[in-house]
Amino acid sequence: MYLLEAKQIHKSFGDNHVLKGVDLSVEEGQVVSIIGPSGSGKSTLLRCLTQLETADAGDISICGMTMTEDRNGKAVYSDKAQLRKIMLDVGLVFQNFQLFPHWSVLRNLTDAQVRVLGRSKQEAEAIARDLLTKMKLSEKENAYPCQLSGGQQQRVAIARALAMSPKILFFDEPTSALDPELIGEVLEIIRELAKQDMTMVIVTHEMTFAREISDKVMFLEQGNVLAFDSPEAIFANASHPRIQAFLSLLNK
Amino acid sequence: MDFFFDLIRMKPETFYSIMEQMLEGTLQALEIFVYTAVLSVPLGVLVAVLRESKLKPVSAVTRFYQLIMRGTPLMLQLMFVMYGPYYMFGIGMNRFFACILAFVINYAAYFGEIFRAGINSIPQGQYEAGKVLGYTRVQTFFHIVLPQVVKRVLPPTGSEFLVLVKDTALANVIAQPQLFDVAKKTAGSTVSVVPLIVAGIIYLLMSAVVEAAFNHGERKLNYYQ
Numbered sequence: 001m002y003l004l005e006a007k008q009i010h011k012s013f014g015d016n017h018v019l020k021g022v023d024l025s026v027e028e029g030q031v032v033s034i035i036g037p038s039g040s041g042k043s044t045l046l047r048c049l050t051q052l053e054t055a056d057a058g059d060i061s062i063c064g065m066t067m068t069e070d071r072n073g074k075a076v077y078s079d080k081a082q083l084r085k086i087m088l089d090v091g092l093v094f095q096n097f098q099l100f101p102h103w104s105v106l107r108n109l110t111d112a113q114v115r116v117l118g119r120s121k122q123e124a125e126a127i128a129r130d131l132l133t134k135m136k137l138s139e140k141e142n143a144y145p146c147q148l149s150g151g152q153q154q155r156v157a158i159a160r161a162l163a164m165s166p167k168i169l170f171f172d173e174p175t176s177a178l179d180p181e182l183i184g185e186v187l188e189i190i191r192e193l194a195k196q197d198m199t200m201v202i203v204t205h206e207m208t209f210a211r212e213i214s215d216k217v218m219f220l221e222q223g224n225v226l227a228f229d230s231p232e233a234i235f236a237n238a239s240h241p242r243i244q245a246f247l248s249l250l251n252k
Numbered sequence: 253m254d255f256f257f258d259l260i261r262m263k264p265e266t267f268y269s270i271m272e273q274m275l276e277g278t279l280q281a282l283e284i285f286v287y288t289a290v291l292s293v294p295l296g297v298l299v300a301v302l303r304e305s306k307l308k309p310v311s312a313v314t315r316f317y318q319l320i321m322r323g324t325p326l327m328l329q330l331m332f333v334m335y336g337p338y339y340m341f342g343i344g345m346n347r348f349f350a351c352i353l354a355f356v357i358n359y360a361a362y363f364g365e366i367f368r369a370g371i372n373s374i375p376q377g378q379y380e381a382g383k384v385l386g387y388t389r390v391q392t393f394f395h396i397v398l399p400q401v402v403k404r405v406l407p408p409t410g411s412e413f414l415v416l417v418k419d420t421a422l423a424n425v426i427a428q429p430q431l432f433d434v435a436k437k438t439a440g441s442t443v444s445v446v447p448l449i450v451a452g453i454i455y456l457l458m459s460a461v462v463e464a465a466f467n468h469g470e471r472k473l474n475y476y477q
């Protein structure tokens with residue numbers, strides 16, 4: 001069963017046609033990586049799928065719920081209630097964390113559980129503490145985001161997203177804002193989630209990581225999907241000269 | 253004690269009578285201060301929100317209002333609110349009401365600008381993080397954005413409050429009784445500088461209290477960033 005199905009997504013900013021008919025389907029438990037040059041539309045795609053941008057045309061459905069349907073080349077969005085339901089099944093981890101600076105780590109993890117999902121404070125805290133243990137951050141629950149390293153902040157951000165029990169988790173370059181020595185600890189967490197069959201869509205520039213973790217890799221260039229294939233096919237096979245060029249450029 | 257009254261060349265009865273009037277004037281000045289502060293801050297939030305409205309006429313009108321309030325003397329505005337309705341329509345205004353009204357609409361314009369800058373300084377990503385976690389727009393504004401705005405606008409808001417302490421003296425132009433009015437009259441009647449000095453000390457004390465309160469607030473919000 002597909003947890004995410006997107007067909008022929010188009011998105012323009014003014015005259016700038018950023019997404020030119022992107023298809024993406026993700027099965028339950030799959031990890032899909034999206035790679036491609038800067039400005040190719042990776043973030044825009046993710047933002048359309050997480051409702052931070054509205055697509056101009058195309059179909060998107062998540063967890064069997066229709067988010068938008070294409071009618072005569074125009075994306076027609078579902079009603080507010082449905083969109084909200086979809087939103088609650090979706091988690092997003094930002095490049096620059098976007099933790100709430102005025103709240104402690106624990107409150108960052110519990111507030112939405114209580115206020116949005118209506119869980120009790122005790123339940124929310126139990127879930128939060130459990131996640132913090134998994135993130136090896138138990139002793140930081142009373143710290144404020146500004147007191148944490150970038151790697152720790154990103155792990156808190158991942159925990160904050162997981163606390164809402166999403167069915168699918170999106171990452172937009174989760175390690176790009178981190179110092180090199182802190183990247184490993186965040187990738188380790190994502191690896192762990194993959195082992196637990198978390199469905200994930202990850203935009204990343206970490207090619208070794210993408211290759212190792214992904215079930216499928218999408219290569220996006222100038223708003224077109226150049227390839228959507230197994231990591232072996234993308235990385236080892238020379239059948240995509242453009243991809244090879246991109247990868248060799250990265251390895252320099 | 254006699255030495256003190258010799259020094260200021262004033263009879264004790266006169267001095268005590270002046271002090272009594274000063275106390276009265278201080279309370280009246282505080283009244284203007286408190287009413288203005290309590291009413292202009294929420295109105296300032298509204299001004300900030302209207303100014304950022306996507307409806308062009310709304311933001312244009314708000315901007316025009318702010319231009320007038322910040323571009324003309326408060327003294328003139330006091331005169332206008334107090335006597336304008338009478339000159340134009342023969343409507344007599346209650347003095348205290350006119351005084352508060354003029355202060356509030358003036359200060360709300362300044363606070364509107366401070367709060368607008370504060371709201372705009374919160375990164376878009378905070379709204380997006382709120383949205384993706386399922387918060388409604390109202391929840392995101394009040395629980396995530398506004399607390400961070402409060403921290404950022406506290407110092408400039410404190411400065412405005414300090415100005416307001418001293419601006420209460422401007423109520424003099426519409427003969428609204430308060431500390432400055434008392435100081436001026438008693439200085440004239442006793443031909444002495446003492447009432448002026450006493451009034452100065454009282455203004456200074458009030459300012460010191462306001463400043464200390466805001467410093468305390470800033471320190472309490474220092475736990476992050």
Ligand SMILES: Nc1ncnc2c1ncn2[C@@H]1O[C@H](COP(=O)(O)OP(=O)(O)OP(=O)(O)O)[C@@H](O)[C@H]1O
Binds near residue numbers: 018038042043044
């Ligand atoms: N809000 C916006 N308004 C206008 N143009 C935008 C907006 N967001 C993105 N764009 C444009 O869309 C194009 C794709 O940007 P996008 O951020 O999706 O690329 P990306 O693949 O994520 O790049 P990077 O690897 O640098 O993050 C760019 O040309 C960018 O300038």
Ligand SMILES: [Mg+2]
Binds near residue numbers: 042043044172173
């Ligand atoms: Mg990007």
